[in-house]
Amino acid sequence: MQLQAKYVALALLSKRPMTGYEIKKNFEGPISFFFEGSYGSVYPTLKNLEKEGCIEKRTIIQEDRPNKNEYSITEVGRAVLAQYYEQPVEEDNVRSDVCMRLFFGGKMDEGEMLDWIGQSRKQHEAKLNILQGMHDQYHQQMPKHQLLSLTIGIRYHQAKIDALLECAEMLDNHKEEK
Amino acid sequence: MQLQAKYVALALLSKRPMTGYEIKKNFEGPISFFFEGSYGSVYPTLKNLEKEGCIEKRTIIQEDRPNKNEYSITEVGRAVLAQYYEQPVEEDNVRSDVCMRLFFGGKMDEGEMLDWIGQSRKQHEAKLNILQGMHDQYHQQMPKHQLLSLTIGIRYHQAKIDALLECAEMLDNHKEEK
DNA sequence: GGCTACATGTAATGCGTTACATGATTTC
DNA sequence: GAAATCATGTAACGCATTACATGTAGCC
Numbered sequence: 001m002q003l004q005a006k007y008v009a010l011a012l013l014s015k016r017p018m019t020g021y022e023i024k025k026n027f028e029g030p031i032s033f034f035f036e037g038s039y040g041s042v043y044p045t046l047k048n049l050e051k052e053g054c055i056e057k058r059t060i061i062q063e064d065r066p067n068k069n070e071y072s073i074t075e076v077g078r079a080v081l082a083q084y085y086e087q088p089v090e091e092d093n094v095r096s097d098v099c100m101r102l103f104f105g106g107k108m109d110e111g112e113m114l115d116w117i118g119q120s121r122k123q124h125e126a127k128l129n130i131l132q133g134m135h136d137q138y139h140q141q142m143p144k145h146q147l148l149s150l151t152i153g154i155r156y157h158q159a160k161i162d163a164l165l166e167c168a169e170m171l172d173n174h175k176e177e178k
Numbered sequence: 179m180q181l182q183a184k185y186v187a188l189a190l191l192s193k194r195p196m197t198g199y200e201i202k203k204n205f206e207g208p209i210s211f212f213f214e215g216s217y218g219s220v221y222p223t224l225k226n227l228e229k230e231g232c233i234e235k236r237t238i239i240q241e242d243r244p245n246k247n248e249y250s251i252t253e254v255g256r257a258v259l260a261q262y263y264e265q266p267v268e269e270d271n272v273r274s275d276v277c278m279r280l281f282f283g284g285k286m287d288e289g290e291m292l293d294w295i296g297q298s299r300k301q302h303e304a305k306l307n308i309l310q311g312m313h314d315q316y317h318q319q320m321p322k323h324q325l326l327s328l329t330i331g332i333r334y335h336q337a338k339i340d341a342l343l344e345c346a347e348m349l350d351n352h353k354e355e356k
Numbered sequence: 357g358g359c360t361a362c363a364t365g366t367a368a369t370g371c372g373t374t375a376c377a378t379g380a381t382t383t384c
Numbered sequence: 385g386a387a388a389t390c391a392t393g394t395a396a397c398g399c400a401t402t403a404c405a406t407g408t409a410g411c412c
Contacts, residue, residue: 002373003275004399011282021363034277041400043365064409066363085283085290089297090275092338096330097181097268099212103327104189105263112263113323119267144352145291148345149281152274152338159337160270160330167326174322180401182371199391219372221393242381244391 001087005045008035010073010081013055017072020046029130033153046071054080102167110171117171121164128157179265183223186213188251188259191233195250198224207308211331224249232258280345288349295349299342306335 008031012023020042027037046069049055054077060068073081098120105113131153139147186209190201198220205215224247227233232255238246251259276298283291309331317325 003273003278006399008278011278014282019363020365021361031278031281034272034274034281036271038401039365040367040402044400047365062363065361066406066408068363085279085286089279089294089301091301092275092298093214093271093273094212094334095181095271096212097270099327099330100181100186100189100209101263101267102323102330103209103212104192104323106321106323108263116267120270123267123269143284144348145280145282145284148348149277151345152277152280152341155337155341156272156334159333163330163333167329170322170326184371197391198393199389216373217393218374218395222372225393240391243389244378244380246391 001084002090003035003093005035005037005041006049007081007084008037009042009045009049010054010077010084013071013073014078014081017058017070019068019070021068030134032127033131033156034149049077052076052080098164110174114168114171117164117168121161121168124157124160124164128154128161131157179262180268181213181271183213183215183219184227185259185262186215187220187223187227188232188255188262191249191251192256192259195236195248197246197248199246208312210305211309211334212327227255230254230258276342288353292346292349295342295346299339299346302335302338302342306332306339309335 008027009023012018012026012031018026020039023046024037024039024042027035027042046055050057050071053074055071055073058070058072060070062068098116101108101116102113105116131150135147135150135154142150186205187201190196190204190209196204198217201224202215202217202220205213205220224233228235228249231252233249233251236248236250238248240246276294279286279294280291283294309328313325313328313332320328
């Protein structure tokens with residue numbers, strides 16, 4: 001009963017019916033700061049949820065585009081989701097490649113490290129932009145709780161970028177001292 | 179070739195020989211802000227690495243305590259690790275239960291949400307304390323790169339705590355307005 | 357002409373989690 | 385007397401990743 005694609009999909013579908021494609025879109029943008037997943041996780045998850053009676057499929061025939069399968073949540077699904085919310089909050093799960101590299105990569109030269117920092121910064125900036133864009137566009141219509149969550153995401157990326165910048169500066173200074 | 183227990187264990191062993199138990203200790207404290215893992219991942223990983231010739235086992239017989247298996251990295255292991263460092267930096271992987279709950283839990287009452295925020299805050303504070311403790315104790319002997327990484331970890335937890343506090347305040351204010 | 361968006365899936369593989377299993381010693 | 389520390393492992397299960405597989409429509 002931990003945070004996995006199943007519950008995120010269910011939560012997304014509790015707002016409105018969606019296709020697997022749309023769910024994946026959410027995974028890579030609006031909610032990417034707390035959950036990410038690939039098609040290989042989306043479609044099998046949907047299939048399972050359907051088997052368990054948590055969601056229902058409706059096929060929409062389209063002529064100019066591929067057909068869609070739109071899923072909507074059932075009462076069973078809502079109950080499962082409610083059960084999830086009753087569990088104690090799980091700790092965040094983080095896996096950070098940059099941090100690992102900086103922590104252990106002592107024998108690398110500073111150029112290499114600066115490169116790693118640069119790569120990571122770009123990644124975080126890209127994500128921050130997505131979230132910031134959402135915030136700027138929708139903050140007036142967004143329910144408060146979503147705004148809260150978004151804020152956490154924005155802060156998270158911002159903090160990471162700041163820390164990375166600071167690290168780069170420290171490395172630069174050290175270089176000049178030599 | 180993504181961030182997984184294998185490379186973290188190898189990196190740890192590149193510093194000094196260690197037992198599985200010690201590696202697990204690192205997973206839950208000093209490096210927990212970028213990687214976590216259980217015994218169920220540590221021991222099998224070590225076994226695999228040994229089979230691949232990346233590490234070597236030496237059994238230390240102890241009389242008052244259980245025997246230890248101390249592993250040290252081999253040349254092969256160092257090569258594998260070097261190869262890892264050459265890959266492009268992977269994006270951070272985050273899975274956050276609180277954020278998910280705040281984002282979707284619109285129908286919950288504010289008390290429930292405040293509770294979630296409180297739980298999460300405690301988790302982050304506990305981890306922040308560990309890192310802060312490391313920083314205070316060792317920052318003078320620590321190599322610069324490790325300090326950088328630690329700093330990122332500290333900032334991360336601090337940012338999260340701040341954001342959570344702010345969220346709690348927003349909810350409180352909203353309550354009073356009613 | 358090529359890329360992006362739309363749209364859905366499967367198969368293989370594997371990494372990791374949880375739970376199980378054991379047991380002495382030290383500290384509160 | 386209870387709890388934490390030291391110490392190592394296995395087994396089952398499952399979620400997720402990567403790669404594979406296919407095809408149209410619209411835009412630049």
